[in-house]
Amino acid sequence: MATVAEVQHRQSTIVALTRELGRCSVSDLAAQFDVTPETIRRDLKVLESQGLLRRVHGGAVIGAPSNHADLLAVDDDDELPVHQSQRRKQSIGQKALSLIPGPHASMLIDAGSTTEAFANVLARNYLGQDWSVVTTSPNIAKSLASAGVPHVSMIGGTVKPRTQAIVGPRAQDELRVLRADIAFLGTSGFSLERGFTTSDSREAEIKKLIINQANFSVVLCDSAKISKDSTLTFAMPDDVEAIISDRNAPKSLEDALLPTHTRLVIP
CATH class of the missing domain: 3.40.50.1360 (Rossmann fold)
Structure with missing residues (x-):
């Protein structure tokens, strides 16, 4: 089981990555930190409650939480992670x-x-x-x-x-x-x-x-x-x-x- 310090470090890194890239993916973050997608989703929920990012389908983006579903543009043929x-x-x-x-x-x-x-x-x-x-x-x-x-x-x-x-x-x-x-x-x-x-x-x-x-x-x-x-x-x-x-x-x-x-x- 992760310590409080390890969780805090993971969550601060998630915020930093999201600020750098504009968006983070649950699957990519789970692989990077070697945790389950459910763990990452819990992290994102906590970070959203703190106003540090906004959850969207499959991940999160930088921005304040909103009360409606956010739809981001998707490239149909983007094969990169x-x-x-x-x-x-x-x-x-x-x-x-x-x-x-x-x-x-x-x-x-x-x-x-x-x-x-x-x-x-x-x-x-x-x-x-x-x-x-x-x-x-x-x-x-x-x-x-x-x-x-x-x-x-x-x-x-x-x-x-x-x-x-x-x-x-x-x-x-x-x-x-x-x-x-x-x-x-x-x-x-x-x-x-x-x-x-x-x-x-x-x-x-x-x-x-x-x-x-x-x-x-x-x-x-x-x-x-x-x-x-x-x-x-x-x-x-x-x-x-x-x-x-x-x-x-x-x-x-x-x-x-x-x-x-x-x-x-x-x-």
């Missing part, structure tokens, strides 16, 4: 922060797990900037508004249950009348031949509009998505100004992108 995937997304989000053109920037932010990680970085780095953000993600809108970002708007339309993306004709109409300094988008896959891809025609139309309505477009693409294709192309490399990936991206990709004039950014 949660902690590894989240670490990559957080590093991409941190690098994306450096591309924001200034404290008065206007932004369009696409729905998705990587853009949610970027939004978490934005929230942690909000220090009174006069950012204006329009997003197609309820989760991103909530995260940024809760952090105090002054001008946060959410596009109206139909919310997809799994990806938490707002889609449909209403969303398209609202995007067409907007302009932004910079756009941040996610993608299901990327290859030089087929460009950036997604499996949903409704999301493809939204992503195309986001790119069209921004002066500068950035795709947040973790290395697991590179050389993987989904069903529909929503943009080619030269349709965007930059791609941010992680350190596991192929070393040959930067040279391959030279003819497109699209910048590859690696944290």
Whole structure:
């Protein structure tokens, strides 16, 4: 049986990991500490009662407890362990922060797990900037508004249950009348031949509009998505100004992108 000190150490480590990664998984934590999932769930319940994190399905995220079920965006084809995937997304989000053109920037932010990680970085780095953000993600809108970002708007339309993306004709109409300094988008896959891809025609139309309505477009693409294709192309490399990936991206990709004039950014 674990001592009080061992339990306290485990729980403090869980909080630290969740703050670093944005999210923790019950199964990953159980394996890391060599305890049962039930033990981790009890830890998370205690930590939530202390206001140190918020339990969600399969794990926990940083934030105060809420009275409703939280639905986080999920990548259908993410094959990495949660902690590894989240670490990559957080590093991409941190690098994306450096591309924001200034404290008065206007932004369009696409729905998705990587853009949610970027939004978490934005929230942690909000220090009174006069950012204006329009997003197609309820989760991103909530995260940024809760952090105090002054001008946060959410596009109206139909919310997809799994990806938490707002889609449909209403969303398209609202995007067409907007302009932004910079756009941040996610993608299901990327290859030089087929460009950036997604499996949903409704999301493809939204992503195309986001790119069209921004002066500068950035795709947040973790290395697991590179050389993987989904069903529909929503943009080619030269349709965007930059791609941010992680350190596991192929070393040959930067040279391959030279003819497109699209910048590859690696944290």
